[in-house]
Amino acid sequence: MDAVRVARERFEAIVAVDVTVADRGELDRLVSLVGQVRSFLDSVEVAVGRRVKALAQSSADASPSEVLGNKGRRPKPEAAAAGARPGVCDRFPGFDDALANGTIGSGHVDALAYATKGLDDATASAVAGFADALVNAAAGSTVAEFERECRNLVELLTGDDGSSTAERQQRDRRCNRWIDKKSGMWKLFAELDPEAGAKLWAALDAHLASVKQRAGNSEQPLERLTADALVECVTGSRPDSGDRPAVPEVSVLIDWRTLRDGLHDTSVHELSNGTTLPVASIRRMCCEAVIVPVLMGPDGRPVDVGREMRTATRKQRRMLRSMYRSCGHPHCDTPFDWCDIHHVVPWEQGGSTDLHNLLPLCSKHHHLVHDGGWRLTMDDQRAVRLRSPDGHVTIDGPPVTARAASPPRAA
């Protein structure tokens, strides 16, 4: 077999190098050869996994991942990934050969496995229809790039930009508190969706940095300082807060086309650590001052959009405060200070950051209009009309300005 001969030649070339005297160019070539031989060996394991499965008489027999883990001396997660590869290679013709030839690595196969995990049969076979294109894409990209390409393809085929995952994550967010009777320690356990998590992380990291600076703290364990930072953040008891902004910024990454028109085949819509966020959520976050959307133009370079253009200025907030005592939804009494300043015509669609286009909305109603498919319009008398996703008008004025007939409370 050709792949075997090539792998053997590559192995010979590897052992012929004296690493102790090699220069950088030789080291680069060596590492690339090692990677290619490793891919070949991974393809052998794919065949082994298939054969183990075929030999198994009952479910009590060892699984491919057990055999590859135990005999191959692999830690569990690696063994699990290796055990899953035969299945992926069966579903996506071409990946097996590409692995044997060393044109892709097992990381590419794992990325594909991850992106297609849990897909229904129809979508999975739709993805399989792109097997040739995917092999080519894998051969020409790093694992991280390929992961993104797989994700984009699955998003396009399912029409799901991560909204269903985000919905589940938001539904599952929780925080448990209890006091341990034995130790007397107060305990806290929280699970957060990525959007909430990123905001908390940013706040904690920003404050932790200043806690670390305090005298005597350089020797303290990080866990203890993080606990201090958490308590001070939540209770507002910050000894050294000065006039730093109270809420640190969170960056999200999105490209113009996606922001304006929705998903396309090279869509980017994620947190700075790569976690996917639904496009509608990012559009909502664009109304928030604490979110910094990093917009990318068609060439993949960041487009500079100043915050001044995007979010309400302090002066505009004060003006709005004098017009609204609470959320701009006529039947909502969430206080103004807890509201985001929403652009009635979204700024990515040309809506201006001018008073006539700005409306305070509480978190619930802000979510409704960005993520819930509701449509909010406002006429020049500031009468608000809200249409449910099926077109039913739920509220229609009276002008909310009437609510501010009495003079606003002194700020």
Ligand SMILES: [Zn+2]
């Ligand atoms: Zn908004």
Ligand SMILES: [Zn+2]
């Ligand atoms: Zn509201």
